[in-house]
Amino acid sequence: MSAPKRTPIVVWQLLLGAALLALWEAGSRSGLLDKFFFSRPSDIVRRVAEMFASGAVWGHLATTLLEAALSFAIGVAGGVLFGFLLARNRFLSQLLDPYIRVANALPRVVLAPIFLLWFGLGIWSKVALGVTVVFFIVFFNTFQGVREVDPVIVNNARMLGASERQLIRHVLIPSALAWIFSSLHISIGFAIIAVVVGEYLGAAKGIGYMISQAEGVFDTTGVFAGMAILAAVVLCVGAIVDRLERYLLRWKTRDDAAPESHL
Amino acid sequence: MSVAREAIRFDNVAKSFAEYTAVEGISLSVNAGAFLSVVGPSGCGKSTLLNMAAGLMNPTRGSVSIFGEPLSGINRKAGYMFQQDALLPWKTVEENICLGPELRGVPSSETIAQAHEWIERVGLKGFAHRYPHQLSGGMRKRVAMAQTWINNPEIIFMDEPFGALDVHTRLRMEGEILKLWAETNKTVMFVTHDLEEAIALSDEVVVLSAGPASRIVGTYSVNLKRPRNLIDIKTEAAFNDIYGLVWRDLREEVLRSYERS
Structure with a gap:
């Protein structure tokens, strides 16, 4: 959309958010919403400010971000690698097809206790959980991206003199990149969710651990504060990926660029 | 001129896809430096011929030779x-041209200096x-032209390259192709379903029969003088004589392709 049409929608979006928060605040102050169960926005804001002021949150945030970054990096590397390998090797993809389906159908959360046993309470059990989520998203998108390269473009490159290796570099990778990027948005969000779930189920540090501690003492404000911090982090990371995508996929029209994320 | 060299030669070529036979019994020779067009009803295997001569597809039977060497x-x-x-x-x-x-x-x-020469030459x-x-x-077609020509290939295959363009842009692009061809003297094998375009551009027009199992119905020389004025050529008597002659054969095949579909 053009710029003059964009500004008003942002204003409306902000207004909607402010209205919902005001409604919440008013409901809680009037006693319509029980403060014990619902907390209230002003308290949550105060709590978040306290957490940052005291510096208590930084360690947790750093741990969660490190876990998410590691699971994202390992998951993307593995997903891209296997996606390429299986897309280029029909036998391998047919051989592994049922196993990949089964593995992907498995709810990842049930793996968390097993990873806790295998990798302990530290960061690696959360990284492992995050990797299982990120890997499959990136894998399927890479696979699809390499498979759906326009055959005319491949033929053109071959007529211009491309060898198999040059074909991968000049045609397959750039073509798959659009697909991979559309998955990065989603997989970054999921990486953070996965490691937080992992922390929630058993950890000594991290935002998920913080939330579970607050929950343990029925501190709803603490739970909401953790959620708010998490949401802000996901938005920031998403914005960075968006910038990167806009640069790397500048050859695409905005209409058919990767779909918006659904975090 | 010395005796023309043979740039492309099809020897009794057939191509089948599973049960479907696209072309059959194709024997055709294209002289070096010639502009040859292949016309025929849609789905008659014109592109298949080009793809085999380009080496993107192998013939099921027969062989293709390029300058006397089997491809x-x-x-x-x-x-x-x-x-x-x-x-x-x-x-x-x-980057595309390079x-x-x-x-x-x-x-x-x-490469970059050369690419910029081409960018200017195709008006971009x-x-x-x-x-x-x-x-x-x-403009994209002009880039494609430069991308192909910069490699200085001896043979150029064109598969309805201007089919998607509007009439006027198309006429201009045809003129530019003819100009480039005349300057560089390459062998061109051009596929189209538009007989007017084929005659206006070519030295020789080959008519393919309706598919499946298309074969060559006839080969016609186009002895119109060059350089050709594409804007007015279609009103010249000589053009219309050739058009009438080739259309008699092509018409049969087009009607037959209607019956089959």
Whole structure:
């Protein structure tokens, strides 16, 4: 959309958010919403400010971000690698097809206790959980991206003199990149969710651990504060990926660029 | 002129896809430096012929020779302009034009100067750093032309390259192709379903029968003088004589293709 049409929608979006928060605040102050169960926005804001002021949150945030970054990096590397390998090797993809389906159908959360046993309470059990989520998203998108390269473009490159290796570099990778990027948005969000779930189920540090501690003492404000911090982090990371995508996929029209994320 | 060399030769070529036979019993010879067009009803296997001569497909039977040597694998002496958009959308105009030399290992310092000559030659000065989606259909075809020609191939295959363009852009592009062809004296094998276009451009027109199992119905020489004025050529008596002659045969095949579909 053009710029003059964009500004008003942002204003409306902000207004909607402010209205919902005001409604919440008013409901809680009037006693319509029980403060014990619902907390209230002003308290949550105060709590978040306290957490940052005291510096208590930084360690947790750093741990969660490190876990998410590691699971994202390992998951993307593995997903891209296997996606390429299986897309280029029909036998391998047919051989592994049922196993990949089964593995992907498995709810990842049930793996968390097993990873806790295998990798302990530290960061690696959360990284492992995050990797299982990120890997499959990136894998399927890479696979699809390499498979759906326009055959005319491949033929053109071959007529211009491309060898198999040059074909991968000049045609397959750039073509798959659009697909991979559309998955990065989603997989970054999921990486953070996965490691937080992992922390929630058993950890000594991290935002998920913080939330579970607050929950343990029925501190709803603490739970909401953790959620708010998490949401802000996901938005920031998403914005960075968006910038990167806009640069790397500048050859695409905005209409058919990767779909918006659904975090 | 000395005795013409044979650039492309089809020897009793047939191509089948599973149960379906696209072309059969094709024997055809294209002289070096000639502009030859293949016409025929849709789905008659015109593109299949080009793809086999380009080495993108192997014949099921028979053989294709390029300058007397049997072809196996990609035809390294040929360039190919495709019907669809075949530019690499993630490369700029300049990068697309440089691609051929780059793939062949020519140092980029030489290539870029050469690419800019081509950019000017096809009238795209100032567009070197645009991406294909930022160009019009006609401009994309000009890039494709430069991309093919910069490699200086001896043979150029064109598969209805201007089919998607509007009438006026198309006429201009045809003129530019003829000009380039006359300047560089390459062998061109051009596929189209438009008989007017085929006659206006070519030295020779080959008519294919309706598919499946298309064969060659006839080969016609077009002895119109060159350089040709594409704007007025269609009203010339000589053009219309040839058109009438070829259309008699092509008409039968077009009607037959209607019956079959």
